[in-house]
Amino acid sequence: MVAIYYVFQTPEGEFRVEMSNSRRKGDDYQRDLAMCRGVYRRAVEHYPQLQTGGPFFYDSQNSLWSLSQLNTEKLSFTIYEGVTNLSNFIKADFVLYPIEVAKELSTNDIENTATLAPADADKRLHQAIATILADGPKANPDVITVNGTTHYSVRPVMGAQEAIWFPNGDRSSLLGVTRAVKTMEGFEKQGVFMSNDMRISLFHTGRSHMTLADYFRTFQGFHYHLDRNDVVARNMLKALKNFRVLLSYGKHARDGNDAKTIPIRGFGRKPMDQEFTLPDGTLTNVYEYFRNRYNVELELTELWTIESTVQSGGVGYYPPELLRVIPNQKVSCQQMTPQEQSAVIRRSAAKPHERIQTTDNVAAAVGLVPRDLSGFLQITEPLVVSGIVLKDPIVQNCEGFYNAMRQEKWGIVFLPYQTVRNAENVLFEEMHRSGMAFDEPRIMYLEPDNQFQGEFQIHRLFQEAKDNGIKFLLFIIPSSIDYQTEVKVCEQYYDILTQYVKKETALKMRHQRDTRANIIQKMNMKLGGLNFKVVNDYLDKENLLIMGYSLSKTPELGDSEVTTVGYASNFMDHPQKFAGSYKFVERTDETFSTIIHETLRHSLQKARRARNMRAEKVVIYFNGISEGQLAMVNEVYAPQCIETFQSLRKDYAPELIILAASKTHNERLYLDSRGVHNLPIGTIVDTTIVSPVFNEFYHVGAKAIQGTAKPVKYTVVYSNRPVKMEWVEGLTNTLCHEHQIIKSPISIPVPLYIAAECAKRGCAILEHRQRLAVGTRNFLTTVAEMNRNYGYDETHCGRTRYNA
Template identity: 20%
Template sequence: MRTPTPRTVDCGFAQEQGIKPPPPKYEPARLGRSIRVLVNYFLVDCRAQEALHYSTEVNQIFDDAQGGQQVIDFRLKAEETRPVIRQLADQQRWGHTWVYDGKHAIYSTEEICPREETATNVTISRGRRQRKYQVKMKLVAPVAIRSLFEFIQGRADRLPQEVLQVLDIALRHTQQMNPACTAHNANFFFQSQQRGNSLGGGAQAWMGYYQSLKPCKGGLALNVDTACTAFVDSCLISDILLDIGADEHACKKIKSKLKNVKVVSIFDEDNVHKFKCIGRDRPCESMFFHKHSNRDMSVQEYFETVKGKRLRYPDLPIVDCSTTKKPIFIPAEFTRILPGQKVKGKLNAQQTAQMIRSATQRPLERKEYIEDVLRRIQFDDDPTVGAFGMRVSSQMQEIDARILPHPHLKYKDPPCMDVGTQGVWNFTRGVSFFRRGKINSWAFVSFCDERVVNDPGETGLDVFMNALIDVLRKTGVKFQGGPVVHYAQFRLSPREEILQAIDKAKRHFEDKEPNIIICLLPNNAKEIYKSVKLTCDATRGIPSQCICAPKAGIGQLLKGRDEHARRRGRDQYCNNLAMKINTKLGGTNCAIVDVPNSGIPIIGQDKAFMLLGVDVSHPQSQEESEPSIAALVASMDPAGSHYACRVKIQQHGQELVNDFKELVKELLLEFFKHNNRMKPESIIVYRDGVSEGQFDAVLSNEYDCIRTACMEMGNGDGTYCPPITFIIVQKRHHTRLLPAGGSTDRSGNVLPGTVVDTAITSPAVFDFFLNSHAGIQGTSRPSHYHVLVDENNFGPDAVQLMTYWLCYLYCRCTRSVSVVPPAYYAHLAAMRARLLVERDTSDDASSASGFSGAPQFANFHDSLKNVMFYV
């Protein structure tokens, strides 16, 4: 491999002209052992040349008081407009030449209506009711489908997004128009095929499939994968109340989970309502319809006399589905949840665990499931697919791949460790950290019952503490005596308990502030955990390490394990704790053994470099008051192991980072201080969490900000202009690499180091899929890397090997990880910062802010900005 030569960068010219460097267009890399893998892509042949685009608007028609008709724009959803368009197509005999996107566009391979705008009325029957709609259509323009293949063949630089959308819609059209199919974005679920994998709490796991059309170097391909999503169980509301209880807490929980979920009365299933709330203080026997039949009548009496149905549970709370115009109350035992509705919000811990079990498929099982999906869909028999000139291969693609060589790691002892080809290694006897941290003062705070953790046997706290101290000593962490132990008495808040422990440690260790606090927590102690991190991260600026008592074997034996297995499990747990503690103390667990003259970037070179990881964490809540949080981490040492961190709170959903230039400049200054007044000679950026539609905007903003920060770091003359390599990291995709025979890891997945940069990658830019980790359960997901800028002129082999080898430097485990550590650390820092977004729910705060729960952000303490406390 050749030694990379950085390109000369004219900073001033680029800044003045606003010029961005062109994306590198490298040939496929060659390094590594060649293999073949299967990929869940199916080749698509398309003969269509053109389609017609019609703009479409669907509105509902109501009869007014004077007997006329009034068109109302209700912004109808796709589930209501699709039947209308299907009915219109039948009325006007469009055949199978059209497809509908569910919003405002119809595409057809033939003319299906006049070029000028038309308005057609359509009536839809739903049970005993009929609804009237008006459909407006107008020809917009033809769509040149052939332009997509010019892009694939390299004769055009920009992807014609509308063409890809047309063909994608055509392949999904039949299933999306099928009333028996529940479609969510690119995922499809059929209720008839669900086996009812209960998640508990009124939720079920549904198995379906995902499909999306991809333009690749090897041609147009359909990406098909499994999909597993949590749906609200289609049951009676009374079943949920009888399962979890009907007290006030349960009613609040149900209201939160089911708000706006669609329900029907079992007496009138054609009339759909939205669940509004449920009240503990409003059972059916005490809730009245005012002046029904000229007198007040309870809901219980109404259903018994008018509907002829006696209530079995009259004391259960009533379901309120009222609108602004009409009160609607239905007994819980007569209210059924409609099927096919996704669970909103987060699943709880038990549901998440069950969800993972339901979705897990080993590579061979996943392959068979996907192939079965293709057989059921039967694209060859789909007249719409045929009308758009497409044929989909029934064979999963088998493509070229390579397995990159693994690195050797250096510790203080041994200086060179061969970690093998499986991506997993163990701490053998005599291993000590590469650079050891030092504990000047420390405290151990137990938030568990003192009587339980002080068991005199092997599950006691003393036994665990001795094991942890022994591991710390063997790995080289320096300390004088064990920690001060403080037992929380639960009369004080966790914050006050932490502060008391800090005072005890200072008195014991000659007035030295602790530089690590270890906290023992019971299972499911989320609020205590949050309070600990808020106190340590924001208030006192001391790194903390939390331990879960059951996982550590404190207070209870791990059932089903013999003594040897328990001891091995505890040793592994203590080893992992030691790695985290050493990192939080400023130590380095391991580094990559230098390979002189290999040409591998940043490894074995004397030139100073900076690895910059960037991520933006968006809240799961759709509330606009919930902020997004941006995090930047930057390496400070020649081993690329120690990182400084900066975080920024910003508007909900915003991907571009506020004050990016200032944050980068702060990190450059920290690098300057840590490295004897030396500046980075090259910068490598790993940017996480960006969709392909945002590439240009993110690159334009962040590349410019890094350039400007570097110029301002110079002598004011713009002479400091290090070359930048800018790489986007994507994890949320549906590409899976499956073994096609040959070697696999212990879980049956492709080996760590498997890389693909042909056939399924982009025709326009240099990108690659890298499976850098060993599988644990299910099918491994490779990370997708897009190299948008490479001013360092690393080249394809060097970029891939550098990225892969860095995955062995993740500080929390003795495994290579699935995502390059700078991006991983930025994600961890952003998630830790989310714990510091507090909501003041007091009445005073609510009235002062004008709304309940205004978020307040407590930033990290200044003393932690260069400490990896978030790992």
């Protein structure tokens, strides 16, 4: 075991911190790893015992792995320079403790790496192999490692396409490879396997020693007198939200690349206008503070300041000219423009044979191929496994919709001079063909004077609609003006169903039947209809309630302790009608536990009222549960479900099956038949590459429009009765055909899809409403208030599939 301590000088005296047991996250954690690696390299230079034998593999924290016995007593070494630029650094202590026999590992330990309680599994063998595999990338200066498991090559990769470069903000794409080490069932006995997959991501290029003010100049339209509320500035903030920069003034200037870092949270006022209160109660501004405290005369007095959180929880303000860029930061999805996202997605969509070759080339380029370790690690050809292809369920086609609804008291909304000629008549024809009855719509106009007043005008339009008894609004708006979030916020607030169609799409309606059909299919689903019936033995012949839960993946709320959980079930008047909603909950390790009882109970009750169905079997899909949290399903979530059943009636005990779905795995499956191809829809693989302790299977639910299809992995975590995997696999396959908006299958079961969309909707509404309420009495602080004010529970819309 390795222990590395850094000692710093503080006003209170010497402060000693163990860097080899870091609990920090993100960039701060990566910096701690780098500081540990620097000390370890110096220790290797100092001790002959670490220069021979081995080979040795250091994980940059407290583990040093060796493939041979290290015959030495405790080693200790103190370093006084050369490992950090921090000005208050005194020394670093390195300690290597003798290996204990109990910590020796062999292939006999493989069976201990997989248990029904993953958090209790002995992961040391996985950690050792992962450390060995990462040794090459860590030693390569041309590699950027993200989250410890994904390695990007700074240099071009042989045979790969050229990088994508976006001059606005100086962003460039890099090719990478992500690795995972896990225990699988294997052919004859379980074993430890590594899987790789290609990654393409954008990075903020920047340059070392470039100030943030200079970096701003890479954005088109920027100048030093630009107002922070200008559209260019707002787009820049979106591109740089949570971007980290180095402090480069006062003592921080002497710390160089080891200086303190801060994240960009917002743009403040100009230095002379941005006032704040000092600890002694004195009111000052940024310009005066830096002149008096650091003897710095700011030059860019017309440029906004940078807002960031400080340790006390408040907001600090910093001049961009005194902040330095940290190069090669990964661009998050929230920082990308739609054009950048589309470009990355297109470039990532490599065809199967291209993906295999590129993945191998990137792995070699970053050094993710261990040195000669014969007798310990074996690099093999990809595994060849068998699978089956399930038949597509029969979709019952009718002259029109299976259950067509009536569209009454509705309106169509345009911008002035942006109407689509004859749009209502085209819609009428398709509605009539589909069997929908309808009233004449009220034609309404949204008349914003400019982009800033758009939201006010939207509220005024919704109030007018409500005053006139309108229940449904169809918006047809040019894509150059994005009011979708504001419209959905108003939908929840005014309890009026909405549908948002881009004008460019509406213009295609007359000539493209699929386009107008999709619009009407979505409309019918929002109104509570059913477009077609999927003939199957699962939903037709069994009293079956199916639920899906999904976490929001959109971190728009920054460091908020509130997250959004979406849920959906078939509680409506037909077993194939699914709808859902969302709940705001406090972020914990047991995020789902706070809503399971309420949402499951209500779904069971609603299904009983809607179609007189007393569920004899309940199947629940979760998305967002990691492998380490699987035990929580057995220990927390399943008992909550059983308590919910008993709360309805003491002897009520339906069959319960709980599955965890995941697309975050590394496994890519290909059809090897006269070349490498995508797997056909309905493919199931449930042997060899699955867990040795859980019932598990991979399923291809949808056809890849471009690139390589990625199967979804399903783990049956809990069942209170013996479970037939063929039944679970068949149900999952059927549910992928229940989307209803289109007849093509989707990649995940429809209750999970709806739950995920609901979670996104809830997160967007929460972020939007809270952002507007900052500093006012309307700002909400508890999840109970948020659910009451920002949710759909007590609305008419909440009884429909409003987010279809």
